[in-house]
Amino acid sequence: MKLEISKDLFGILYDYIKDDNVTDIKWNGHGLWINDLTKGRFLVRDENEKPVILSEDFLKIFTGRIANSVNENFNVSTPSLKAECESLRIQAMHGSISDDGHIALAIRKTPSIARLAKYDLIKDGYVDEITARLLPVLMLSRMSGIITGDVGAGKTELEKYLAGFIKDEDGIFTIEDTLEMKLKTLYPDKDIYSVKIDENYGAEDGIRDALRMMTKWLILSEARGREIKSVMEASSTGCSNLVSIHAENVWEIPDRILNMAQSDVHSGFENDIYTFFDYAIKVKADITDKGIKRSIDQLCFFDRQNKENSIVIFMIGGNLTYKPLPDGIVLKMINAKERGFITWYNEIAKRMRVNE
Numbered sequence: 530m531k532l533e534i535s536k537d538l539f540g541i542l543y544d545y546i547k548d549d550n551v552t553d554i555k556w557n558g559h560g561l562w563i564n565d566l567t568k569g570r571f572l573v574r575d576e577n578e579k580p581v582i583l584s585e586d587f588l589k590i591f592t593g594r595i596a597n598s599v600n601e602n603f604n605v606s607t608p609s610l611k612a613e614c615e616s617l618r619i620q621a622m623h624g625s626i627s628d629d630g631h632i633a634l635a636i637r638k639t640p641s642i643a644r645l646a647k648y649d650l651i652k653d654g655y656v657d658e659i660t661a662r663l664l665p666v667l668m669l670s671r672m673s674g675i676i677t678g679d680v681g682a683g684k685t686e687l688e689k690y691l692a693g694f695i696k697d698e699d700g701i702f703t704i705e706d707t708l709e710m711k712l713k714t715l716y717p718d719k720d721i722y723s724v725k726i727d728e729n730y731g732a733e734d735g736i737r738d739a740l741r742m743m744t745k746w747l748i749l750s751e752a753r754g755r756e757i758k759s760v761m762e763a764s765s766t767g768c769s770n771l772v773s774i775h776a777e778n779v780w781e782i783p784d785r786i787l788n789m790a791q792s793d794v795h796s797g798f799e800n801d802i803y804t805f806f807d808y809a810i811k812v813k814a815d816i817t818d819k820g821i822k823r824s825i826d827q828l829c830f831f832d833r834q835n836k837e838n839s840i841v842i843f844m845i846g847g848n849l850t851y852k853p854l855p856d857g858i859v860l861k862m863i864n865a866k867e868r869g870f871i872t873w874y875n876e877i878a879k880r881m882r883v884n885e
Contacts (some may be wrong), residue, residue: 532598532614540587542636546617552638552821553681556583558624558631564681566644567820588632592621616640618707639707641714645683645690656825659849659877662870668694670865671745672807672858673770675782682814683823684773685709688748691771695719695746702739704732705750712748732756736763744768751775757789758798764805779809779829780840803833807858808843832857851878 536543545551545563553564560580561573573581595612596603603610608623622633650656656664667674668691676684692712695701703710703723712721722742724735732749736759739747747763749756749772760770776785783802790798811827828844832855841855854862854871862871 532595532612532617534614534617538591538594540591541581541583546636546638549640549642550820554634554636554638556588556632556634558627558629558633564816564821569818569820570816583634585632588634592632592634595619595621613639613707615711618709639685639709639711641711643689643693643715644686646693654822654824657849659874660825660828660844662873664691665694666862666865666867666870667691667808669696670861670867671769672861673764673805674772675779675806675809676771676773676812677776677779677782677809678773678812678826679814682812684812685750686823687810687812687825688750688771688773689715692716692719692746692748699745700743701746701748702735702742702744703748703750704735704739707750710748710750733759736760739763740766740768746771748772752789754789755791757786758794761801761805765801770806776809776811779811779827780842782806782809783831783838783840800833800836800838803831803838806831807861830855830858849881851881853878 534546539546542554545554550566551563552566555562561583562570563573564570575581592603592610596610599612601607601610603621603623605623605625608626610621612619616639618637618639620635624630624632627633645655648655650661651658676687678684689710689712692701693716697719699720701712701719701721703712703721704726705723706726708723708725712719713723726732726735733756736747736756740763745768747760747768747770749760749770751773752760760772764770774782774785776782783799786802787799808828808830810825813824813826815822824847825844826847830841830843832839832841834856839855841852842850843852844850854874859871862868
């Protein structure tokens with residue numbers, strides 16, 4: 530049975546499902562919470578300002594139909610249910626494992642659109658002009674990057690946006706545990722192949738197969754453990770990478786990668802991090818009364834020159850540092866014929882440093 534989006538199935542949730550500004554819907558057993566790009570995060574209330582309640586009858590019917598659509602059980606023995614369709618990712622928790630006996634529900638919308646491409650990134654405060662011009666240069670220069678940020682901060686949205694700057698002829702291989710990026714739909718003229726990983730086909734399997742598929746770009750939705758070593762091994766073959774990792778700050782990422790790789794690494798593994806990854810970006814989402822404001826909060830470059838590793842902080846707290854671009858980064862930009870950006874940035878950065 531195919532999961533189809535209809536008012537009959539989603540009931541009171543349907544209008545939020547159809548609203549492009551809504552990104553997440555959550556029922557915690559006693560309140561319905563909505564994440565809206567224009568309204569922020571709010572508790573749904575009725576005309577009497579009382580919290581809207583989803584009835585147990587509705588939730589049982591809804592989760593039962595969802596379970597049937599994915600041919601899974603949802604009961605005391607199997608209290609966790611997950612499902613996905615073209616534009617939704619659904620997670621339900623059975624009342625038997627809850628402290629109040631109620632079903633809980635979370636729905637994340639994963640539409641086949643690149644939201645960032647529709648915005649004026651500078652006007653909307655997502656980035657400054659320099660960073661807005663830097664992002665495509667990073668991709669056109671075939672630099673490997675790491676995206677970090679909290680859940681819901683927009684890591685996948687940034688990956689989708691950056692992928693748009695990859696040359697059409699460069700083979701892209703995406704690896705996801707939930708198929709959220711939908712790059713084939715977004716960029717039908719690009720050479721893209723996407724795989725979904727699970728307990729039977731893991732991230733390391735996908736990375737291994739990617740290298741047999743004439744892959745120039747490997748995009749991994751999230752690295753959680755030892756598969757990060759395989760990502761770096763792919764880099765050693767000339768494959769560029771874009772991957773998300775959970776880290777508090779961009780400058781902590783090398784240590785985070787070392788922890789993820791565990792102890793089974795060679796003596797020069799830390800040096801490889803600075804060799805095979807070029808930059809890291811942290812995104813954030815501030816919930817305000819005017820909506821959810823997403824932005825790039827931190828950006829750094831990784832560089833290894835003359836057997837020395839270094840991290841150059843390019844942006845912190847949304848503010849540029851105007852530091853010189855590392856030599857290794859400059860060389861990659863030159864090789865990609867992006868001298869124009871280098872000259873433009875250097876002139877601005879020099880002027881800003883003089884005025885400090």
